[in-house]
Amino acid sequence: MKVKIVRCSSVPNNFLQSLSTSAAASSSPSISMAAPRSLVAETSIRLVDRDEENVESPTRKRFKADKFPLSRWEFAAALGVFLVFSTGLCCIYLTMPAAEYEMLKLPRTLADLRLLKDHLANYAQVYPAKFTLGYCSTYIFMQTFMIPGTIFMSLLAGALFGVVRGLFLVVFNATAGASSCYFLSKMIGRPIVNWLWPEKLRYFQAEIAKRRDKLLNYMLFLRVTPTLPNLFINLASPIVDIPFHIFFLATLVGLIPAAYITVRAGLALGELKSIKDLYDFKTLAVLFLIGSILLIPTVLKRKRIYE
Template identity: 75%
Template sequence: MAAPRNLVVETGRLMKDEETAEDSPTSKKPIGAKLDGRYPLTGWEFTVALSVFLVFTTGLFCIYLTMPATEYGKLKLPRSISDLRMLKDDLGTYASIYPTKFILGYCSTYIFMQTFMIPGTIFMSLLAGALFGVKGIFLVVFNATAGASSCFFLSKLIGRPIVLWLWPEKLKLFQAEIAKRGDKLLNYMLFLRITPTLPNLFINLASPIVDIPFHVFFLATVVGLIPASYITVRAGLALGDLNSVKDLYDLKTLTVLFLIGSISILPTILKRKRIYE
């Protein structure tokens, strides 16, 4: 009877080790793991997040200190179209006199907001169109890509518990879709970036968790954000005719975006058709 007894002892030891591993803050939990309603970040992860935030904030503050004096009371992040119109009037002259310093401040603010998931980048994109015209599209695509890439690496570091806390089911579905794509992953990511199928915030945070390679993420972001950025910048040119952000994406605009997005996944559809034939 020694063998069964030893087996029981070993089994109990393994179960204890597994419980200890699950309680460890450094252990990786599977995609479907639940957090039981607890705050998603451990103390170590919160410290890392706070440290990164402070580094970015300090850099942003130093950039603002190097800029020429202005009426700082008029500077604020726009939260509505009316805020945006007032900000355009206040910054128009400043941007024409100090274009380089203004662009530096604009880019650092946009990337900061995108990195830390601060709402309002849509208004920053509209502002680029209002101040720089169609050329603002290059500014928007650059900032959106840089901010998304920064958010990607931040999520790679501490994002898993946050995404599991906010979107557990959506994350599992996303992982299943990514697993199906294989060598056509870039086409699928382009489709997601071009169309409003998934929020960009979710894509930025979830991509490193489901092991999307950064070069695929980067290329899909650079190319896929161009159509939506063009629409937003063009709307910024006619800021006086815009009543709400919702006016940006009417049925016609959404149809065009989905048509463009469908072109990106056309190779995958044709390949599947040939396989079934």
């Protein structure tokens, strides 16, 4: 460490020359006890400032932890993918027949959903193929980029398409969107998940490590039950090395029970008072019962291993 000497008018020049000579000859900085107090204090402040640059203080660590997790290249890649998807979605909408576009918006409440359903009911009957294409592309776009509101899209499917066709569309779109989110997370998701859910990610990674032999059963359990949010599962799965074929199959099959409940509720959209009414105690109990049945092979295999 070198000591930078600042000239002061109150210090004689011969003293500064002798101090510079002694500092250069010595391996560590030293200051004569005969130096004036003002020079000693100023030099000490400079030494402290230099040392603080190399010390990771809690404030500095907190500042680094709060920084946006993506690098410039990662952010550019995510933005590029988003622009590609957005351009494709806009092209699909521009090729559709004219409509009152001011009425077309993503619903955020049940009231918005009822107005949208009334507006689109006739449109879906007149142009079924083009309407289905627009519906599917919107659903997949929302699922890929984690835009809230897919539950309203599932309710809309039940209201406009019925149970059978609506269930097929919801499961297909949710699986396709989750798969797109999986590959997007594989490219840039690790810093985001570590930034948003560090503890939950460590828990998920430990649980996956314990269930490698029956990973499909565990992933089905997670998809059927609301143990972990689907958004987190989509983002974290490639980070904890869940193979895509297991992720895809668990998503395709595991989303059927919850999708059926939501689509069926869309038939009685006018009677639905709150989104919370979809998952009451009875519904959650049934979902956890189905998930527990899916975990039976894992429990039996672990029991045979310990025996």
